[in-house]
Every structure is written in C-alpha cells, then in structure tokens.
Amino acid sequence: MFRSITRLAPLLAVVTAPVAHAGDFDAQLTAYLEKSVRPWATAPIIIDAIKAQNAHTGGYDQARIDELDLVWRAQVGAADSPLITPMLASPVSDYLREQSAATGGQMTEIILMDAIGLNVAVSEVTSDYWQGDEEKHSHTYAIGPDAIHFGEIEFDESTQRYQVQISFTINDPETGTPIGAMTVGVDGEAFM
16 A cells, blocks of 8 residues: 555656646746847748738638638648748748747647738648637737746656646738737746
C-alpha cells in the first residue's frame, strides 16, 4: 500500500497544485509584450498583410466565415491542405516563425488575425481558422486600439509546458485605428 501511494505522490502534486492565473502576472506579461513583442509586431510586413486581407475578407458574412473555418479544421493534419499550406508558406508566416525562433523557445506560437478574426498568418498550424469567437480577438480588436488580453497560464498537453497567451490589438500606424489583432503564446513557466 505504501509503495502505491509513493508512486502516486508526483501525480497528486500536479493535480492538487494551485492554478496560476495570468492576472497574478499582469505586470510581467505587459513588460514582456512591450519589450519582446511590440518592437516587431508593427513591422510593415505585418501591417500590409492585415490590410490586404481586410480588403479581401471585409465583406464576408458569418456563413462564409463558418464555411472557411470548417474547411480549415478538416485540413488540419491532412496531406492536402489548400487553405492552410499557402498561409504557412507566406512571407508573413515566415516572419512570425523567425520572431518566435529568436526567443529560443520562449514563444510557442504566434497568430495574426484580421478585423473579423480570421487568421492572416501563423507560426504554427492552429486548430481553427476563425479566432473571432475567442477572447484573443473579442477582447482585443473588438475593444479598441489599446486593448490587451492575457489568457490563463495553462498546462499544454502537446508541449508538456505551462503557457500563456498574450493578445493585443494591431493598429494602423498612420491613423491609429484597429485593423486586426495578434496572439503570442509564451512559455508560462517564465512567469510562475
């Protein structure tokens, strides 16, 4: 009996560990955003890509958005993925991967979204194409030019690490008006 409990001790420690809330680390997350993300997040390649996609998707209705989201979801992990592959191969997605790689693993993903919440570019394949129904978009772009949203620090099964998402509005540098949003996934252990 004692041996069984001893083997379960590490599992019980994980299950009963207190949950870290991003709110506990707002100052650190804000500092990370300002120092490590914003300097490159308004590069012309980012702004131009959002503006181009907004011009293309601005007239989409909810039925078209849902249709594209279903197509994307069906293509995740498929050999033939004509919606996903060109996005992953785009220069702006390459740029996002370069920014992520420059952090030495501290950034785990980057998602660039347009005004309606569709992916413009991604550093890694996302599970869905439309982020507009998620807080990463509804609590940033929909709020306004200075909006920032921090997700909870959560354990990610696929990476076996704690992660937090930092999301914020991307603005047109000429007018200051919101044009899209960005989410950066960060290794949460740096903030715990």
